[in-house]
Amino acid sequence: MLFVARMDVVxxxxxxxxxxxxxxxxEKAYSADLQERGIMKGIWRIxxxxxxxxxxxxxxxxxxxxxxxxxxxxxYMNVKVTPLAKHPNATTDDFFRQL
Amino acid sequence: MLFVARMDVVxxxxxxxxxxxxxxxxEKAYSADLQERGIMKGIWRIxxxxxxxxxxxxxxxxxxxxxxxxxxxxxYMNVKVTPLAKHPNATTDDFFRQL
Amino acid sequence: MLFVARMDVVxxxxxxxxxxxxxxxxEKAYSADLQERGIMKGIWRIxxxxxxxxxxxxxxxxxxxxxxxxxxxxxYMNVKVTPLAKHPNATTDDFFRQL
Amino acid sequence: MLFVARMDVVxxxxxxxxxxxxxxxxEKAYSADLQERGIMKGIWRIxxxxxxxxxxxxxxxxxxxxxxxxxxxxxYMNVKVTPLAKHPNATTDDFFRQL
Amino acid sequence: MLFVARMDVVxxxxxxxxxxxxxxxxEKAYSADLQERGIMKGIWRIxxxxxxxxxxxxxxxxxxxxxxxxxxxxxYMNVKVTPLAKHPNATTDDFFRQL
Amino acid sequence: MLFVARMDVVxxxxxxxxxxxxxxxxEKAYSADLQERGIMKGIWRIxxxxxxxxxxxxxxxxxxxxxxxxxxxxxYMNVKVTPLAKHPNATTDDFFRQL
Amino acid sequence: MLFVARMDVVxxxxxxxxxxxxxxxxEKAYSADLQERGIMKGIWRIxxxxxxxxxxxxxxxxxxxxxxxxxxxxxYMNVKVTPLAKHPNATTDDFFRQL
Amino acid sequence: MLFVARMDVVxxxxxxxxxxxxxxxxEKAYSADLQERGIMKGIWRIxxxxxxxxxxxxxxxxxxxxxxxxxxxxxYMNVKVTPLAKHPNATTDDFFRQL
Amino acid sequence: MLFVARMDVVxxxxxxxxxxxxxxxxEKAYSADLQERGIMKGIWRIxxxxxxxxxxxxxxxxxxxxxxxxxxxxxYMNVKVTPLAKHPNATTDDFFRQL
Amino acid sequence: MLFVARMDVVxxxxxxxxxxxxxxxxEKAYSADLQERGIMKGIWRIxxxxxxxxxxxxxxxxxxxxxxxxxxxxxYMNVKVTPLAKHPNATTDDFFRQL
Numbered sequence: 001m002l003f004v005a006r007m008d009v010v011x012x013x014x015x016x017x018x019x020x021x022x023x024x025x026x027e028k029a030y031s032a033d034l035q036e037r038g039i040m041k042g043i044w045r046i047x048x049x050x051x052x053x054x055x056x057x058x059x060x061x062x063x064x065x066x067x068x069x070x071x072x073x074x075x076y077m078n079v080k081v082t083p084l085a086k087h088p089n090a091t092t093d094d095f096f097r098q099l
Numbered sequence: 100m101l102f103v104a105r106m107d108v109v110x111x112x113x114x115x116x117x118x119x120x121x122x123x124x125x126e127k128a129y130s131a132d133l134q135e136r137g138i139m140k141g142i143w144r145i146x147x148x149x150x151x152x153x154x155x156x157x158x159x160x161x162x163x164x165x166x167x168x169x170x171x172x173x174x175y176m177n178v179k180v181t182p183l184a185k186h187p188n189a190t191t192d193d194f195f196r197q198l
Numbered sequence: 199m200l201f202v203a204r205m206d207v208v209x210x211x212x213x214x215x216x217x218x219x220x221x222x223x224x225e226k227a228y229s230a231d232l233q234e235r236g237i238m239k240g241i242w243r244i245x246x247x248x249x250x251x252x253x254x255x256x257x258x259x260x261x262x263x264x265x266x267x268x269x270x271x272x273x274y275m276n277v278k279v280t281p282l283a284k285h286p287n288a289t290t291d292d293f294f295r296q297l
Numbered sequence: 298m299l300f301v302a303r304m305d306v307v308x309x310x311x312x313x314x315x316x317x318x319x320x321x322x323x324e325k326a327y328s329a330d331l332q333e334r335g336i337m338k339g340i341w342r343i344x345x346x347x348x349x350x351x352x353x354x355x356x357x358x359x360x361x362x363x364x365x366x367x368x369x370x371x372x373y374m375n376v377k378v379t380p381l382a383k384h385p386n387a388t389t390d391d392f393f394r395q396l
Numbered sequence: 397m398l399f400v401a402r403m404d405v406v407x408x409x410x411x412x413x414x415x416x417x418x419x420x421x422x423e424k425a426y427s428a429d430l431q432e433r434g435i436m437k438g439i440w441r442i443x444x445x446x447x448x449x450x451x452x453x454x455x456x457x458x459x460x461x462x463x464x465x466x467x468x469x470x471x472y473m474n475v476k477v478t479p480l481a482k483h484p485n486a487t488t489d490d491f492f493r494q495l
Numbered sequence: 496m497l498f499v500a501r502m503d504v505v506x507x508x509x510x511x512x513x514x515x516x517x518x519x520x521x522e523k524a525y526s527a528d529l530q531e532r533g534i535m536k537g538i539w540r541i542x543x544x545x546x547x548x549x550x551x552x553x554x555x556x557x558x559x560x561x562x563x564x565x566x567x568x569x570x571y572m573n574v575k576v577t578p579l580a581k582h583p584n585a586t587t588d589d590f591f592r593q594l
Numbered sequence: 595m596l597f598v599a600r601m602d603v604v605x606x607x608x609x610x611x612x613x614x615x616x617x618x619x620x621e622k623a624y625s626a627d628l629q630e631r632g633i634m635k636g637i638w639r640i641x642x643x644x645x646x647x648x649x650x651x652x653x654x655x656x657x658x659x660x661x662x663x664x665x666x667x668x669x670y671m672n673v674k675v676t677p678l679a680k681h682p683n684a685t686t687d688d689f690f691r692q693l
Numbered sequence: 694m695l696f697v698a699r700m701d702v703v704x705x706x707x708x709x710x711x712x713x714x715x716x717x718x719x720e721k722a723y724s725a726d727l728q729e730r731g732i733m734k735g736i737w738r739i740x741x742x743x744x745x746x747x748x749x750x751x752x753x754x755x756x757x758x759x760x761x762x763x764x765x766x767x768x769y770m771n772v773k774v775t776p777l778a779k780h781p782n783a784t785t786d787d788f789f790r791q792l
Numbered sequence: 793m794l795f796v797a798r799m800d801v802v803x804x805x806x807x808x809x810x811x812x813x814x815x816x817x818x819e820k821a822y823s824a825d826l827q828e829r830g831i832m833k834g835i836w837r838i839x840x841x842x843x844x845x846x847x848x849x850x851x852x853x854x855x856x857x858x859x860x861x862x863x864x865x866x867x868y869m870n871v872k873v874t875p876l877a878k879h880p881n882a883t884t885d886d887f888f889r890q891l
Numbered sequence: 892m893l894f895v896a897r898m899d900v901v902x903x904x905x906x907x908x909x910x911x912x913x914x915x916x917x918e919k920a921y922s923a924d925l926q927e928r929g930i931m932k933g934i935w936r937i938x939x940x941x942x943x944x945x946x947x948x949x950x951x952x953x954x955x956x957x958x959x960x961x962x963x964x965x966x967y968m969n970v971k972v973t974p975l976a977k978h979p980n981a982t983t984d985d986f987f988r989q990l
Contacts, residue, residue, distance in 0.1 A: 001258065001259045002143060002259070003281070003344075004143070004152055005345060012310040013310070013903040013904070013905060014310060024187075027188060028187065028188045031188035032188065032190050035189075035190045035191075036190070041194060042189075042194035042195075043186045043188055043189050043194075044101060044103070044183035044184065044185070044186050044189070045183065045184040045185065045186045045187070045956055046181055046182075046183065046184075047181075047182040047183065047184050047894075047952055047955055047956045047959070047972050048896060048955075048956065048959040048970035048971065048972040049969075049970060049971075049972075052186055053103055053181070053183060054186075060199065061199045061200070061281050061282065061283045061344055062283045062284050064281070064283070064344055064345075065283035065342055065344045065345065066283075068344070068345040078346075079345035079346060080345065080346075081281055081344050081345040081346075082145055082146075082152070083145075083146040083201070083259050083262070083279055083281055084143035084144065084145065084146065084152060084259065085143065085144040085145075085146050085259045085260045085262070085263035085264075086143070086144065086260050087142045087143050087144045087151055087153075088123075088127065088144070089126060089127045089130035089131065089142055090134075090141075090142050090143070091131050091134045091135070091198060092134075092196070092198055094196070095140060095141035095142075095195055095196060095198075096141075096194055096195060096196060097191070097193070097194060097195060097196045099190060099191055099194075100951065100952045101952070102839075102974070104840060111805040112210040112211070112212060112805075113805060144263055146201075146259055146262050146263045146266070146279050147203060147262075147263065147266040147277035147278065147279040148276075148277060148278075148279075159892065160839055160892045160893070160974050160975065160976045161976045161977050163839055163840075163974070163976070164837055164839045164840065164976035165976075167839070167840040177841075178840035178841060179840065179841075180839050180840040180841075180974055182894070182952050182955070182972055182974055183952065184952045184953045184955070184956035184957075185953050200341060202341070202350055211408040211409070211410060222385075225386060226385065226386045229386035230386065230388050233387075233388045233389075234388070239392060240387075240392035240393075241384045241386055241387050241392075242299060242301070242381035242382065242383070242384050242387070243381065243382040243383065243384045243385070243461055244379060244380075244381065244382075245379075245380040245381065245382050245399075245457055245460050245461045245464070245477050246401060246460075246461065246464040246475035246476070246477040247474075247475060247476075247477075250384055251301055251379070251381060252384075280343055280344075280350070281343075281344040282341035282342065282343065282344065282350060283341065283342040283343075283344050284341070284342065285340045285341050285342045285349055285351075286321075286325065286342075287324060287325045287328035287329065287340055288332075288339075288340050288341070289329050289332045289333070289396060290332075290394070290396055292394070293338060293339035293340075293352075293393055293394060293396075294339075294392055294393060294394060295389070295391070295392060295393060295394045297388060297389055297392075298456065298457045299457070300479070300542075302543060309508040310508070311508060357397065358397045358398070358479050358480065358481045358542055359481045359482050361479070361481070361542055361543075362481035362540055362542045362543065365542070365543040375544075376543035376544060377543065377544075378479055378542050378543040378544075380399070380457050380460070380477055380479055381457065382457045382458045382460070382461035382462075383458050398539060400539070400548055409606040409607070409608060420583075423584060424583065424584045427584035427586075428584065428586050431585075431586045431587075432586070437590060438585075438590035438591075439582045439584055439585050439590075440497060440499070440579035440580065440581070440582050440585070441579065441580040441581065441582045441583070441659055442577055442578075442579065442580075443577075443578040443579065443580050443597075443655055443658055443659045443662070443675050444599060444658075444659065444662040444673035444674070444675040445672075445673060445674075445675075448582055449499055449577070449579060450582075451590075478541055478542075478548070479541075479542040480539035480540065480541065480542065480548060481539065481540040481541075481542050482539070482540065483538045483539050483540045483547055483549075484519075484523065484540070485522060485523045485526035485527065485538055486530075486537075486538050486539070487527050487530045487531070487594060488530075488592070488594055490592070491536060491537035491538075491591055491592060491594075492537075492590055492591060492592060493587070493589070493590060493591060493592045495586060495587060495590075496654065496655045497655070498677070498740075500741060507706040508706070509706060555595065556595045556596070556677050556678065556679045556740055557679045557680050559677070559679070559740055559741075560679035560738055560740045560741065561679075563740070563741040573742075574741035574742060575741070575742075576677055576740050576741040576742075578597070578655050578658070578675055578677055579655065580655045580656045580658070580659035580660075581656050596737060598737070598746055607804040607805075607806060618781075621782060622781065622782045625782035626782065626784050629783075629784045629785075630784070635788060636783075636788035636789075637780045637782055637783050637788075638695060638697070638777035638778065638779070638780050638783070639777065639778040639779065639780045639781075639857055640775060640776075640777065640778075641775075641776040641777065641778050641795075641853055641856055641857045641860070641873050642797060642856075642857065642860040642871035642872070642873040643870075643871060643872075643873075646780055647697055647775070647777060648780075676739055676740075676746070677739075677740040678737035678738065678739065678740065678746060679737065679738040679739075679740050680737070680738065681736045681737050681738045681745055681747075682717075682721065682738070683720060683721045683724035683725065683736055684728075684735075684736050684737070685725050685728045685729070685792060686728075686790070686792055688790070689734060689735035689736075689748075689789055689790060689792075690735075690788055690789060690790060691785070691787065691788060691789060691790045693784060693785055693788075694852065694853045695853070696875070696938075698939060705904040706904070707904060753793065754793045754794070754875050754876065754877045754938055755877045755878050757875070757877070757938055757939075758877035758936055758938045758939065761938070761939040771940075772939035772940060773939070773940075774875055774938050774939040774940075776795070776853050776856070776873060776875055777853065778853045778854045778856070778857035778858075779854050794935060796935070796944055816979075819980060820979065820980045823980035824980065824982050827981075827982045827983075828982070833986060834981075834986035834987075835978045835980055835981050835986075836893060836895070836975035836976065836977070836978050836981070837975065837976040837977065837978045837979075838973055838974075838975065838976075839973075839974040839975065839976050844978055845895055845973070845975060846978075874937055874938075874944070875937075875938040876935035876936065876937065876938065876944060877935065877936040877937075877938050878935070878936065879934045879935050879936045879943055879945075880915075880919065880936070881918060881919045881922035881923065881934055882926075882933075882934050882935070883923050883926045883927070883990060884926075884988070884990055886988070887932060887933035887934075887987055887988060887990075888933075888986055888987060888988060889983070889985070889986060889987060889988045891982060891983055891986075
């Protein structure tokens with residue numbers, strides 16, 4: 001099952017640049033692992049914003065929530081999740097490449 | 100360049116079921132053609148709504164607007180377009196399959 | 199997997215009371231069937247509004263969308279769907295009675 | 298009488314992880330007690346958010362407010378309460394299990 | 397238990413002045429009866445709007461919904477209901493006069 | 496003339512519990528005085544929120560603003576004021592008891 | 595006492611240009627009378643919109659509501675009223691000219 | 694040319710009462726000067742809020758922005774500016790007194 | 793002085809394609825004239841929407857409102873106007889070409 | 892391809908005036924360079940706000956995002972980007988001057 005998420009990151013004023021950089025390194029690794037395992041099907045930057053649009057293929061909502069909660073930056077993210085179904089005009093069951 | 104759109108369809112009260120069905124047939128063909136040509140990279144139904152999330156790969160904004168305007172149901176759609184860039188955590192330049 | 203939906207019904211001005219009553223009869227039967235089959239786990243009226251809060255247990259998002267689309271009044275409903283996961287403070291995996 | 302609440306938790310930037318963990322332990326106990334006493338009929342995590350949807354069966358609004366105010370994290374919660382009535386399409390007066 | 401409601405009336409374009417006047421006569425009688433029975437504790441016009449703020453004392457949410465649904469103009473009203481509890485700074489349990 | 500207000504209290508993160516308690520004592524006295532003088536006709540807690548709905552009978556808008564500004568917690572309140580007129584369906588000119 | 599209103603006019607689709615013109619003639623006379631009597635202290639067009647900002651000096655909220663309800667186009671207006679008090683930085687009690 | 698502004702003041706949590714009082718003295722002088730020079734045509738407090746509605750007569754948008762930016766409290770204000778034109782129902786070109 | 797407008801066009805359901813086409817011809821001529829006279833400095837389509845962003849250089853707000861009101865489709869447009877001043881980082885007083 | 896952005900700047904409470912001034916100097920240089928290179932086609936101050944409307948001509952969305960991210964104040968900006976296409980009523984392909 002596919003879900004699309006919009007994630008907006010807001011760091012607290014007091015966070016140092018080192019801490020931010022450290023978070024970004026961990027976030028990159030976490031995100032790469034999700035892509036490799038076929039859970040995160042895509043992730044894109046919203047132009048001009050510290051936000052992403054990302055898509056998730058999962059079998060289970062508890063797993064999906066755990067996936068979001070596992071993001072190193074989760075405490076600084078606003079996440080909005082939208083469930084997606086097959087569209088009648090889609091010519092394929094799966095638009096994504098195997099990563 | 101990649102853009103994500105959310106489209107919400109609102110048919111006028113007076114439209115007959117025949118007209119709606121006719122629109123849906125035309126829409127399906129138009130949409131299939133966009134997928135085949137590699138313009139529409141994906142389309143999904145938002146669960147519970149007469150709405151879709153769809154993604155477009157285009158070189159040009161005039162072409163992108165013309166693509167939206169070409170939808171048979173365009174007059175009955177609210178379309179919101181968001182430009183997307185590569186995310187630093189993406190492990191690939193292209194998440195989509197060749198259709 | 200559990201989803202909560204808020205459904206708001208807006209009938210067009212031109213719909214007769216007979217048609218409305220007819221829709222309500224069909225809706226009741228459809229809804230009862232969903233409850234019997236364990237798909238709709240609960241449905242409640244929002245006090246003062248022509249709206250409901252309802253909960254759905256499904257294995258699949260395509261099935262969930264089909265379930266919403268099957269409501270006889272679907273064309274006159276605004277539906278917003280929110281995916282739910284187990285809460286760490288829940289003392290049970292399933293709060294609902296077998297109907 | 299049944300009420301549905303949406304609770305969003307926002308911890309202040311200065312709160313330590315220990316304090317948060319301590320709050321979560323107290324919250325879990327408080328929540329379990331409400332479930333045992335048949336006041337909280339259900340609680341679910343909104344996928345991707347530090348938020349819950351929960352349902353309350355109470356006889357009295359002063360008691361309901363006291364129940365919310367009693368949550369250890371109440372000062373850090375935004376709570377929105379919606380009163381619910383029996384839906385004409387409900388096949389039962391009570392959708393919830395005895396916990 | 398006390399609830400405050402905001403009701404906004406929107407008549408359809410096609411409704412004649414006679415029908416509107418007829419609705420208003422019925423509404424006035426229904427409203428007077430609710431006041432006499434101690435259910436509607438107060439009703440006020442929002443200055444400049446075809447809207448009211450009104451307060452209801454009821455023992456039961458099903459009864460409260462039935463009360464709203466009984467308004468002759470219910471089909472043309474948007475109703476938002478907010479549950480109220482005793483305020484710690486209130487010097488009385490009941491601010492309203494016996495009508 | 497009658498006005499309804501919705502007041503939402505937001506204390507700053509750094510305020511100690513002592514200061515809050517001190518504010519609440521002063522607020523209670525101020526509020527009691529307004530009720531005794533027939534200015535505040537009623538005050539109710541919004542269930543689940545640190546907010547109230549309150550009603551004011553005043554002859555003058557400067558006096559009304561001074562009344563709000565006099566609340567000990569005024570600096571931490573968001574106040575929204577709505578002017579009310581007699582409703583054609585009201586069976587009395589004054590719904591409130593003499594306190 | 596001074597109030598500022600924002601009025602947005604929305605005519606129904608079926609209204610003829612003659613009816614609109616007729617309304618505008620009546621509206622102009624009604625508005626001129628309010629200005630002459632010192633009730634409407636000012637009225638301005640919001641640039642680009644079929645809307646006005648207007649200010650009213652009245653002694654009484656029932657009278658103010660009756661004033662709004664008396665506008666020939668009242669049924670087609672959305673009116674939002676905001677009560678105003680003397681500002682501490684104002685150098686005069688009355689900014690308006692005698693008309 | 695006339696513009697109406699709504700200004701909402703939000704002081705940071707850390708600002709002392711002395712600093713606030715000092716700002717208010719400077720603000721009063723700045724505001725009085727604008728009134729004397731015929732730039733600020735009126736200013737009113739929104740009842741219950743730390744906000745004003747004010748009107749400005751200027752020949753030039755750069756000058757208008759400089760006027761706003763010159764407010765001593767500008768850094769703590771949210772300002773929304775709306776351009777106004779003569780209303781067809783106005784009986785005068787200028788509603789304001791010479792201060 | 794420069795103003796930016798966002799215009800959204802909503803045609804009524806009953807308008808025929810001929811009437812729409814006729815409006816578009818008149819609109820194009822009106823718009824071309826405004827460009828030629830140096831009043832409309834630019835106009836762009838918002839991708840995916842029946843909306844434009846346009847910019848206007850005028851000396852006077854009454855003239856600006858008359859310019860908007862003169863659009864053949866004015867009755868079917870929602871127009872939001874924002875006044876613009878010189879930005880301190882602008883390297884020129886005028887970004888637009890002479891048309 | 893042309894994009895319009897609205898940027899709102901919000902500095903944290905703790906930032907000193909020196910740091911702000913320093914940011915503004917860097918921002919001015921960055922902005923001037925973008926104008927010189929024909930990337931930023933225009934920038935205007937929204938009257939009364941610490942915000943700008945600016946327009947960008949770019950070939951690529953990754954480049955556009957990098958352009959926004961390169962602003963010295965990027966971490967303190969909310970940026971909303973809207974893609975623009977040629978309007979059928981435009982009399983030119985390019986409204987902007989060569990800087």
